[in-house]
Amino acid sequence: MTIRKEFLLLIRDFGGLAILFVMPVFLVITVTLIQNNTYENITNQKMEILLVDLDRGEIANKLVSEVKSSGTFKFINTLDNNPLTEQTAKEAVRKGQYQLAIVIPKHLSSSLTERIDGNVNRVLAHFVDGDTLSTTTPFTPKEVKLYFDPALQTSFKEGIKGAIDKIVATIENKTIYSAFASQLSESDEPQELFTQENLISFKEIAPKDEEYNKIPNAVQHNVPAWSLFAIFFIIVPLSMNIVKEKNQGTNIRLYTMPTSPIITLGGKVITYLVICLLQFYLIILVGKFVFPLIGLASFEFSSNLLGLTVVTLFSGLAAVSLGVLLGTIAKTQEQSSPFGATFVVILAAVSGVWVPTFAMPSFMQYIAKVSPMNWALEGYYTILLRDGGIWQTRYMIILLLLFSLLILLIALFYDKKKRSL
Structure with missing residues (x-):
């Protein structure tokens, strides 16, 4: 009852x-x-990013190409049919219209190429010709600016920066490989001297029973x-x-x-x-x-x-x-x-x-x-x-x-x- x-x-x-x-x-x-x-927005859909390319050089083009090939981001170069400037991109992000803007500085490609070639020549002169390894002059890193939406969560920012940093590191390694190959190889295709490949891969496994x-x-x-x-x-x-x-x-x-x-x-x-x-x-x-x-x-x-x-x-x-x-x-x-x-x-x-x-x-x-x-x-x-x-x-x-x-x-x-x- x-x-x-x-x-x-x-x-x-x-x-x-x-x-x-x-x-x-x-x-x-x-x-x-x-x-x-x-989850789908993060994993399946491309995030729109404003791109201001002030360099327009080889390394900047590689950066854009690598980011596009990752399938995660989509670059936008114009707003209202007008070429993007750093100020307009910054303002669009501040207003929350876009979550991220990337500004590639002037002379990025030439500065990095010159630095890498100088380091490669210095190392080769030491090991091949027996010259004393000279000291390098201080180098100011080129600053790629990332403008984030102020409302974006910190964890999401770190994830985006990590993805871009990985792409940049890949480009740096490829550029160094190419510089060494061009100095050491006498063939018409110096890039074949070094095979640029992934040496480590990751496999995601949930530890469960096999069945x-x-x-x-x-x-x-x-x-x-x-x-x-x-x-x-x-x-x-x-x-x-x-x-x-x-x-x-x-x-x-x-x-x-x-x-x-x-x-x-x-x-x-x-x-x-x-x-x-x-x-x-x-x-x-x-x-x-x-x-x-x-x-x-x-x-x-x-x-x-x-x-x-x-x-x-x-x-x-x-x-x-x-x-x-x-x-x-x-x-x-x-x-x-x-x-x-x-x-x-x-x-x-x-x-x-x-x-x-x-x-x-x-x-x-x-x-x-x-x-x-x-x-x-x-x-x-x-x-x-x-x-x-x-x-x-x-x-x-x-x-x-x-x-x-x-x-x-x-x-x-x-x-x-x-x-x-």
Whole structure:
């Protein structure tokens, strides 16, 4: 009967049902679309860059050619059918019309060629002719200016600078090879003396079982993360219902019944655990069947459903226990609702739902390790992304269980203490 009572309270609360079911679906769709489009913009689409080439020499042309061949950037040389100048490019970036402008200085090619040829001749004279290795005159590096949009994130800036720096290093090496080859070879094709090739390559491997070859994507990360956010948001309606019962005197009538308060508490826990499972199944069904209809990858869980269900049960138990504690302590709905919502948002922020824990400061990483939402999130990731099973998530499940029991005991003790007064 307590379970039936809780379900009736939920069914009659349309706002609570919207928070529990409609809000999570919109949230996971919106966040996944945004992140998926961001990944595609970075990896699949070319970024438009303003180019002001004041050199127009061989090395500058090589730089432009290498950047174009990378497939990451697209150069723009004119604005409004007028040739770009440094000032117009700078102004366009400042206004946010473009994220980056590159200004290649005058005499870049001639200065670098002259410097490289001088160094090559000096080295060859030392090793071939036996001359004393002379000292070099100081050289002021040529300054290639990069104008970034002030609103661009630092991590994105560093990524772009790293990509351009790699291209520049490749051009420098090729130029030095060519200079040595032209001095040492007497053939018409001096570049054949040195084979300009990549000596090291990188292969990206996710350490998984050999038979497990699924590639993690934004969907695999976001569905469990934001499902967990929705599950913990159950704190809000649960705590509000408990406060409502106290204010209306319903809890006093329940206490006069010839049964233990644990029965009443058990009814709430079971009811809201079922709600947590329904939330999770709804979101994974959306990920499985709705995501492909809007251009996203399908959420794959295949044979992992049992493990995901177990993690969800213990995650829901942790969320329900927090809701019970908040509802027991709070005196009004005005206290429970804002505090519960704010608490869940903060918990999601420090647990790795919004920002990966490895990107947090050291002290925040320690805080994340004591967060029940982080334990649950690690459980989901272990099953979905690390090819684990229920046994591999046992530590997270044990932590969630102990946390839930501790919070429920605190709530029962506080409630009994308050009634005895």
